[in-house]
Amino acid sequence: MTGGRMVMAVFAAVLAGFGFTMAPRAGYGQDVAAPAALSGRFLLTDQDGRRVDQDSYRGKVRVMSFGYTYCPDVCPTTLATIAAAMDKLGADADQVVPIFVSVDPKRDSPSHLKEYLAAFDKRLVGLTGTDGEVAAAARNFHVRYTVNAPEGTADNYTVDHTAGVFIMDRDGRFLAKLGHLVTADDLAARILGYLK
Amino acid sequence: MKAIKRRRLLLLAAVIGFAGSVAAKPLQGLTVLPAPRPVAPLAIADAQGRAAGLDTLAGKAVVLNLWASWCLPCLAELPALDRLAGGAAPDGVAVMAVSLDKGGAAAVDAAYGRLGIRHLPVRLDAKWEVAEALAAPTLPTTLLLDRRGREVARYVGAARWDGPEALVLLRALADGRALTPAMAPPPATLSGTPP
Structure with missing residues (x-):
């Protein structure tokens, strides 16, 4: 060549x-290809400052997404969709924990995550950590992210990242990855299917 | 030679893998639809939970803005939309800002109070249906509807809705003239619009 x-x-x-x-x-709503080798392991800090890992939510199906709270141009509505799906699940939502993992630990502190996530759903768990912890968690979900160069001030930067919604089983094992444009109805139906 | 080919193949695979798995930046700015698209009735409610959909603005061109209090660029453009609603908009153009906040009217009141919004009425996507019905996966998204209630264009991201460029665009919308991408208003920035 x-x-x-x-x-x-x-x-x-x-x-x-x-x-x-x-x-x-x-x-x-259709599934996004995800490797079977996805381990789903993490060791991070939640919005209340507790150290948590994949075993901390044992017994609950997890609905997980990765992202960051600072959106200077446009903001994705993925968390609102997840919150709406939790509402649609009604009492079954007790068996589910929605988890947001920040890929921007520098700006997304636990207390900031707590305040931000409350606007969507009080059941949402927000996870952050050190750069190394976040990188390890992302790697274990095959999530890629790139922190872009700041513009103007040091704190003004965007983060490109893999979008999508992961559903993990009650032991934290991978079940499905859905596209980030999944509707609340479709997401709730998929979760419900895994609760049976 | 073989080693070089192999390396090139690996590079190729890496490029494909990266492009395929990292979501491309969402489309931003003004998109003019190839043809006007009818909009189905939307379950928009007022602060009291009463139906307050687009039928309340029949016969007018509409700037239909979707926003939420957790979306900073949304907050950046709301004051300009409020000025439009307060009389700056060309004749025949109405403005409706629909909040997608789960906190409903309370969340809207808090944001409106903070921003000094005076003219925009409280409009809510109470059941998280409007954003899905309009296929708006990112905020802010603003639809431009003609006088027959059809979507003719949409703007993704925050814009200077009361600037001279936007007024030309909205006048064309009200007059039923064709919109072009060149009519796009400039973006609004988080730190405020330039003087």
């Missing part, structure tokens, strides 16, 4: 990759 062809091939691959991401239905 010549250098020129190589460049073309890489370019085509990038387009193909983004084509996959941007396809009209991409991200909606």
Whole structure:
């Protein structure tokens, strides 16, 4: 392969990759491929300052998403969808714990997470940690994130990250990964299916 | 030679993997639809929980803004939308800002009080249906509806809704003239709009 062809091939691959991401239905309720090797392990700090890991929620099905609270341009509605799904579950929601993992530990302190998540649902657990702890948790969920260079002030930066909603079983093992555009109805139905 | 090819293949695989798994930045700015799209009736409620959907604005072009109190860029553009609602909008243009807050009217009152909002009535997506019905996975999202209630364009992100560019855009919307991407108002920034 010549250098020129190589460049073309890489370019085509990038387009193909983004084509996959941007396809009209991409991200909606259908499952997103996730490797079976996803361990789902983590050691982090919750919104009340408690040290927690994957065993801290034993007995409950977990609905997990990764992200960050500071959105300077546009804000995803994933947490609102998860909160709406919890409402739709009614009494069955007692068997479920929704968990938000920050990929921006520098700005997302436990107390900030507590305040932010209360706007969505008081049942939401917010997890953060050291850079190393967050990186390890993300790796164990095959979540990629990139902290972008600050603009203007040191605290003004965005974080690109893998979107999606993970459903983990009562022992913290991987069950499904749904696209971040899943509807509250579809998410509630999937969770309910795993409660049986 | 083989080693080089192998390395190139690995590079290719890495590029594909990265592009495929990291969600692309959501589309921002003004998108003009190829053709006007009818909007189904929306379950929008007022502060008392009474139905207060788009039918209350029949015959007017509508700036339909979706926002939430936890969304900073949403808060950045609300004052401009309030000025539009308070009389700055061209004739025939109405403004409706629908809160997606789970806290309902209390959350809206707190935000409106903080921002000094005086003209926008409280409108709520009480059952988390409006955002889904309009396929708006990010906030703020603002739909521009023609006088027949059809969506002709939408703006994702915060905009300077009362600036000269926006007024040209909204006048065209009210007159039923075609909108173009070049009519996009400039974005509003979190630290306030430039003088």
